[in-house]
Structure formats: C-alpha cells, structure tokens
Amino acid sequence: MDRTQQANRAVAAWAAEVIGGQPTARGCRGEKAGQQVSIARFTDRPQKGVTTYATLGLSDTRVPRQVEPPLGTEILGVCDSVATDFPQILGVIAYRAQIDGRSCEPDEIFDNVVPPGLSATLRHAILIPQFLWDDDAFAVRVIDYKTVVWLLAVPITDAERQYAFDRGPDELQTVFEEVQIDIFDPQRPSAV
Structure with missing residues (x-):
C-alpha cells in the first residue's frame, strides 16, 4: 500500500469513527467520462432515515493556503x-x-451540482463548516503529508444562491438557522 492509500485510509477511519456505523464506499462518476472519486455512505447517520456521505481522497487536492x-x-x-x-x-x-x-x-457555492431527478427545488450547493457532529470531532487534523478539514455541502435553491451573492453567505446561513431548514429534505422549499 502506498503513502497516499495509507493516508486516505486514515481519513476514512476518522470519518467512520466520528459518524459511526458501518460505511460502504463506492466510486462516483464526475461530469466528464473517466472521472471517479470514492464516497463513503453511512446509513442511518446522524439519525434513522438519513444517510451521510463523505468524500475520501479529495483532500489530496490542495486548497491555496499557506499551511504546512x-x-x-x-x-x-x-x-x-x-x-x-x-x-x-x-x-x-x-x-x-x-x-x-x-x-x-x-461559503463557496457550486452551481448546478444537484442531479435533476433528485430535487425539484434545489440546484446548487454551498460549503459550510459542519455542525451535525461535535465541533472537535471534525477539527482540522494533520494526516501524514496533508492537513485535512471537513466541510458540509448543503444543497440550495436559485433564490438562496442569489441571496448569498447579494447579502453574503453568512446572511444566508443566518436565515437557515432562523427558519430551521430541513437540510435532509431534497424537496425542501426555499428559505428566502
């Protein structure tokens, strides 16, 4: 097993320890032919009827920051x-x-990432700090040759995307908290 595989297995073990349950991993195709990434699936986590997914190995793609x-x-x-x-x-x-x-x-927004058959209302996703598990559980961690941080992808509507651009992502997250959106529901209505 090479160094990259060992580091990514450590990332997977970390996710499994925090999320709990028995994960299954599978490849997921990207937008272009031949692209694939591993995504772990944790059924009934953080609660019954909800599934948590986690990328495995994306952390090998560097975020442009002065971190060693x-x-x-x-x-x-x-x-x-x-x-x-x-x-x-x-x-x-x-x-x-x-x-x-x-x-x-x-606060990074990714446009048009929600598959058409998944939701009639959600089209995009915003990356935010995870809040479903203890803050320290997914705190920044050095694993061999990389520093790893976890973010939560929350699908958003066209109106929420525009709200984030007009007023800022923090304001959108404040609205989410006030309205108490159900982030588990792929058919949820817009919060704005």
Whole structure:
C-alpha cells in the first residue's frame, strides 16, 4: 500500500469513527467520462432515515493556503435515505475542485451540482463548516503529508444562491438557522 492509500485510509477511519456505523464506499462518476472519486455512505447517520456521505481522497487536492503540510478538504453531505442520487453532488464538487481548480472552502457555492431527478427545488450547493457532529470531532487534523478539514455541502435553491451573492453567505446561513431548514429534505422549499 502506498503513502497516499495509507493516508486516505486514515481519513476514512476518522470519518467512520466520528459518524459511526458501518460505511460502504463506492466510486462516483464526475461530469466528464473517466472521472471517479470514492464516497463513503453511512446509513442511518446522524439519525434513522438519513444517510451521510463523505468524500475520501479529495483532500489530496490542495486548497491555496499557506499551511504546512498543505491543506485539503473532504466534504460531507446528508440527505433523506431515499435520495440515492445525493452522492453525485459530492462527486461533481470534487471533480470541479480537481479538474477545474475550484477551491473547496467555507461559503463557496457550486452551481448546478444537484442531479435533476433528485430535487425539484434545489440546484446548487454551498460549503459550510459542519455542525451535525461535535465541533472537535471534525477539527482540522494533520494526516501524514496533508492537513485535512471537513466541510458540509448543503444543497440550495436559485433564490438562496442569489441571496448569498447579494447579502453574503453568512446572511444566508443566518436565515437557515432562523427558519430551521430541513437540510435532509431534497424537496425542501426555499428559505428566502
């Protein structure tokens, strides 16, 4: 096993320790032929009827920051367990980071990443600090040759995307907290 595989297994073990349950991993195709990333699936986590997904290995793509060892991001996503297309969101974000050089940082919005069959209302995703598990559980951690941080991908509507651009991502997150959106529901209405 090479160094990259060992480091990514350590990332997977970290996710499994925090999220709990028995994960299954599978490849997820990107937007272009031949693209694939590993995504772990944790059924009934953080609660029954909800599935958590986690990228594995995206943290090998560097985030442009002056951090040693270099900073990389892994992405979490949560959704009602019946929404089996949800991992495609994480796959598309991962490939845009790897291939197009998009940065996976807090408040970054990725346009048109929600598969058409998954939601009638949600089209895009915003990356935010995860809040579903203890803050320290997914705190920044050095794993061998990389510094790893976890972010949560939350699908958003066209109106929420525009609100974030007009008023800022922090204001959108404040609205989410006030309205108490159900981030598990792929058919949720817009909060704005």
